[in-house]
Amino acid sequence: xxxxDARLEVRSLDKTFGSVRVLANVELSVLAxxxxxxxxxxxxxxxxxxxxxxxxxxxxxxxxxxxxxxRVRLPVRWPEVRAAGVAVVHQDLGLxxxxxxxxxxxxxxxxxxxxxxxxxxxxxxRLTARTLDRLGVALEPNRLVASLSAPERAEVAIAxxxxxxxxxxxxxxxxxSTRALSGxxxxxxxxxLRRITDDGSAAVMISHNLTELMSVTNRISILRDGQLAASxxxxxxxxxxxxxxxxxxxxxxxxxTRASKPPVPKAPxxxxxxxxxxxxxxxxxxxxxxxxxxxxxxxxxxxxxxPYLLTGAQRAAGGTIRTxxxxxxLTKAGVVGCLRAGIVLVPERRDRDGLAFDLSMRDNISLPxxxxxxHRWFVGRTxxxxxxxxxxxxxxIRPRTPSTLVKQLSGGNQQKVLLAKWLAVGPxxxxxxxxxxxVDVGAxxxxxxxxxxxxxxxxxxxxxxxxxxDLSAACDRVLIYSAAAxxxxxxxxxxxxxxxxxxxxxxxxSGSPS
Amino acid sequence: MTLSEQxxxxxxxxxxxxxFDSPVQEPDLPGIDGTTAEQAPxxxxxxxxxxxxxxxxxxxxxxxxxxxxIGVWLVMAGIYGAIMPDKFxxxxxxxxxxxxxxxxxxxxxxxxxxxxxxxxxxSFASVMGLSAxxxxxxxxxHHMNIAAACAIALLASLGCGxxxxxxxxxxxxxxxxxxxxTASLYLGLAELISSSTIVSVSDQTxxxxxxxxxxxxxxxxxxxxxxxxxxxxxxxxxxxxRHIVFVGANREVARLAGISVxxxxxxxxxxxxxxxxxxxxxxxATVGGFDPTASSSYLLPALAAVFLGTAIVLPGQFNxxxxxxxxxxxxxxxxxxxxxxxxxxxxxxxxxxGLVVAVTVASVVRNRTQRA
Numbered sequence: 001x002x003x004x005d006a007r008l009e010v011r012s013l014d015k016t017f018g019s020v021r022v023l024a025n026v027e028l029s030v031l032a033x034x035x036x037x038x039x040x041x042x043x044x045x046x047x048x049x050x051x052x053x054x055x056x057x058x059x060x061x062x063x064x065x066x067x068x069x070x071r072v073r074l075p076v077r078w079p080e081v082r083a084a085g086v087a088v089v090h091q092d093l094g095l096x097x098x099x100x101x102x103x104x105x106x107x108x109x110x111x112x113x114x115x116x117x118x119x120x121x122x123x124x125x126r127l128t129a130r131t132l133d134r135l136g137v138a139l140e141p142n143r144l145v146a147s148l149s150a151p152e153r154a155e156v157a158i159a160x161x162x163x164x165x166x167x168x169x170x171x172x173x174x175x176x177s178t179r180a181l182s183g184x185x186x187x188x189x190x191x192x193l194r195r196i197t198d199d200g201s202a203a204v205m206i207s208h209n210l211t212e213l214m215s216v217t218n219r220i221s222i223l224r225d226g227q228l229a230a231s232x233x234x235x236x237x238x239x240x241x242x243x244x245x246x247x248x249x250x251x252x253x254x255x256x257t258r259a260s261k262p263p264v265p266k267a268p269x270x271x272x273x274x275x276x277x278x279x280x281x282x283x284x285x286x287x288x289x290x291x292x293x294x295x296x297x298x299x300x301x302x303x304x305x306x307p308y309l310l311t312g313a314q315r316a317a318g319g320t321i322r323t324x325x326x327x328x329x330l331t332k333a334g335v336v337g338c339l340r341a342g343i344v345l346v347p348e349r350r351d352r353d354g355l356a357f358d359l360s361m362r363d364n365i366s367l368p369x370x371x372x373x374x375h376r377w378f379v380g381r382t383x384x385x386x387x388x389x390x391x392x393x394x395x396x397i398r399p400r401t402p403s404t405l406v407k408q409l410s411g412g413n414q415q416k417v418l419l420a421k422w423l424a425v426g427p428x429x430x431x432x433x434x435x436x437x438x439v440d441v442g443a444x445x446x447x448x449x450x451x452x453x454x455x456x457x458x459x460x461x462x463x464x465x466x467x468x469x470d471l472s473a474a475c476d477r478v479l480i481y482s483a484a485a486x487x488x489x490x491x492x493x494x495x496x497x498x499x500x501x502x503x504x505x506x507x508x509x510s511g512s513p514s
Numbered sequence: 515m516t517l518s519e520q521x522x523x524x525x526x527x528x529x530x531x532x533x534f535d536s537p538v539q540e541p542d543l544p545g546i547d548g549t550t551a552e553q554a555p556x557x558x559x560x561x562x563x564x565x566x567x568x569x570x571x572x573x574x575x576x577x578x579x580x581x582x583x584i585g586v587w588l589v590m591a592g593i594y595g596a597i598m599p600d601k602f603x604x605x606x607x608x609x610x611x612x613x614x615x616x617x618x619x620x621x622x623x624x625x626x627x628x629x630x631x632x633x634x635x636x637s638f639a640s641v642m643g644l645s646a647x648x649x650x651x652x653x654x655x656h657h658m659n660i661a662a663a664c665a666i667a668l669l670a671s672l673g674c675g676x677x678x679x680x681x682x683x684x685x686x687x688x689x690x691x692x693x694x695x696t697a698s699l700y701l702g703l704a705e706l707i708s709s710s711t712i713v714s715v716s717d718q719t720x721x722x723x724x725x726x727x728x729x730x731x732x733x734x735x736x737x738x739x740x741x742x743x744x745x746x747x748x749x750x751x752x753x754x755x756r757h758i759v760f761v762g763a764n765r766e767v768a769r770l771a772g773i774s775v776x777x778x779x780x781x782x783x784x785x786x787x788x789x790x791x792x793x794x795x796x797x798x799a800t801v802g803g804f805d806p807t808a809s810s811s812y813l814l815p816a817l818a819a820v821f822l823g824t825a826i827v828l829p830g831q832f833n834x835x836x837x838x839x840x841x842x843x844x845x846x847x848x849x850x851x852x853x854x855x856x857x858x859x860x861x862x863x864x865x866x867x868g869l870v871v872a873v874t875v876a877s878v879v880r881n882r883t884q885r886a
């Protein structure tokens with residue numbers, strides 16, 4: 001495509017943080033008059049891309065960035081790019097409720113009187129009216145934003161972004177700006193976007209809502225692990241399933257050697273009943289020691305809170321869990337109660353919930369065992385060192401020095417430390433949430449193998465994950481949670497089979513994933 | 515962001531050493547949609563095949579960065595010694611440095627109590643002032659037994675700590691606001707009971723408890739030493755101490771490990787006030803009386819020492835031995851300047867500049883530290 005037609009063009013964009021490459025050879029070309037969708041899982045690099053385009057991050061050298069065919073200096077100086085016609089609408093819209101529509105639209109570019117430098121109110125209202133008029137939005141400039149409906153708020157935010165655009169030019173980036181909308185409200189904002197782009201402007205729409213992307217975009221680019229899994233494919237040639245597959249799947253993973261199925265089907269040792277949280281309702285399942293049970297579902301449908309409910313980290317509204325240690329009421333048992341019963345949690349966010357980054361590997365691994373293994377007035381260091389060294393050996397943590405600070409480790413090694421920390425207490429039930437998120441393939445194998453070993457030693461492992469390949473590779477059984485049907489066991493545990501079922505379960509009525 | 519929102523995300527804004535890292539400093543990660551925030555791994559896997567034992571060079575670097583401040587201290591002392599060999603290089607200088615700072619050291623340890631758990635307390639100096647006012651007022655004006663007066667002063671300090679803990683931990687009010695307020699409140703109470711006049715005690719046995727000379731230094735020096743060693747032992751070698759360190763490093767990680775985070779937070783405020791109360795008793799024993807309005811002049815020196823301490827022994831972490839060294843480091847600097855003839859303003863300027871330099875040094879050291 002001729003670069004003169006492109007409103008925005010990015011080529012050979014790389015970005016590395018330390019030694020981690022988060023964007024590799026990304027290209028993006030947005031044509032005049034189109035709405036270009038950008039899809040990808042959390043952590044796929046979408047936001048990094050936007051942050052580079054808006055100048056928050058510096059890309060690695062070698063990248064090329066053009067707006068309206070003109071090359072832009074890198075790293076991006078935002079005022080230059082903005083002057084060239086690029087605008088961003090963030091997901092929270094950035095509106096101040098206590099101010100008027102005109103004040104919100106003109107912020108950052110108030111027209112002033114020549115002599116006093118005071119804000120020229122009449123001119124401000126005229127500018128606002130002109131902008132709204134161009135977008136075909138009927139709103140009083142003097143209304144308070146607090147009194148606006150959800151779609152009107154989105155319109156105001158978009159109007160602010162488009163304020164300085166000349167008609168039929170410019171580009172607006174919508175960073176999940178429409179996620180608070182649904183149904184008619186969403187269609188209304190979409191119609192407005194269409195009006196804007198029909199004149200020759202362009203839009204980049206980032207959304208988790210695949211239905212929305214399908215219905216409003218002309219072309220779609222998909223990021224997976226920092227690489228393009230689809231580069232400007234025509235939306236007409238795609239389906240929601242195809243987008244999902246490209247977002248999630250792709251690289252085929254070697255299967256973790258699954259031990260031959262447990263020889264004798266064991267009686268359930270862990271039984272969960274009536275588990276209810278903020279979103280999930282009345283979930284029931286059971287598993288035996290030695291088994292790895294996978295749980296997944298459509299992103300945002302609430303299955304993500306299961307690991308926290310199961311382990312007392314988040315108080316349940318109802319539900320019990322029975323373990324060999326006895327039956328427990330999850331509305332009352334906190335973390336302490338669950339730990340005592342041998343139920344431990346490997347949380348998703350290792351930086352926030354999992355590890356103390358400024359302390360050493362050894363300190364982090366020994367934390368849960370301090371009370372049991374140390375004396376009241378003397379914790380001792382030998383067992384701490386031994387535990388850490390054992391973990392280094394079992395999981396292949398590098399570097400091997402237990403005194404290394406966690407913040408110095410790569411993501412995969414941090415995740416291994418987090419797993420080791422909880423394996424060290426010898427739990428009966430191990431609950432994990434996205435244990436392989438943002439880790440490389442090698443670490444992923446090491447982690448899944450460690451889970452298999454733990455299960456073979458009799459542990460009951462619950463793996464809550466959106467990574468269908470992990471689930472397929474590591475789990476003995478997989479449950480798919482949906483609000484309509486609860487947690488249902490699947491027969492097909494191949495990665496593709498799982499994706500099909502996840503989306504089949506809930507795409508019927510509204511089709512909105514979040 | 516409103517204050518109440520801040521308290522909900524306490525971890526993000528609490529005044530820990532970590533808090534000095536602006537989030538921008540480290541690229542916040544590949545993960546981005548806020549879900550997989552991950553700090554940039556610095557040493558990925560270059561040491562793949564290396565043996566677990568750190569090399570000699572690593573060790574030397576590690577020790578070098580840990581104890582660099584002691585080197586600076588020696589250089590400073592060397593310079594003073596070279597400029598004024600007669601005045602500075604004498605036993606009395608050593609006695610002046612190590613014998614005079616015990617109340618301040620106790621006060622710094624009080625501050626440390628809250629800092630190690632990631633909390634923040636501004637009221638400890640006022641608690642010290644209150645305790646140092648109660649004792650002379652009760653003994654001199656109300657003719658009470660001095661031991662009883664001390665006990666009451668400590669009880670009052672305990673109460674101060676409980677009030678702080680109640681508002682901050684139980685009700686979730688931001689600690690900065692609460693302790694800023696209670697600092698003024700306790701100061702006001704101290705002025706109330708002293709009727710704004712300075713009273714003093716003259717009880718020789720009481721004073722001897724602090725001033726009795728052992729090996730050339732007053733007993734109070736050894737109290738401070740024992741306090742720091744004891745605190746350091748608890749932090750390093752007991753389960754409670756390790757839990758405290760984790761609450762300070764990452765509150766959510768600690769909670770998910772089954773630690774009663776709130777009990778430890780509340781305990782830190784109570785302990786801080788209690789130690790501050792002891793600082794008050796030491797002050798009365800050494801000086802005889804106290805003007806509560808002078809309390810606030812103790813705040814900055816104590817904070818400066820605590821922050822300076824994060825550059826030594828365990829770089830990047832608040833630690834008692836570092837605080838101990840920090841106190842005497844600062845006092846050496848000030849005494850030298852005073853001997854050179856600079857008085858009055860020097861103290862304020864040195865503590866203030868010292869605080870900024872200390873935090874800068876600590877953050878530089880921390881960024882270069884790879885091992886615990």
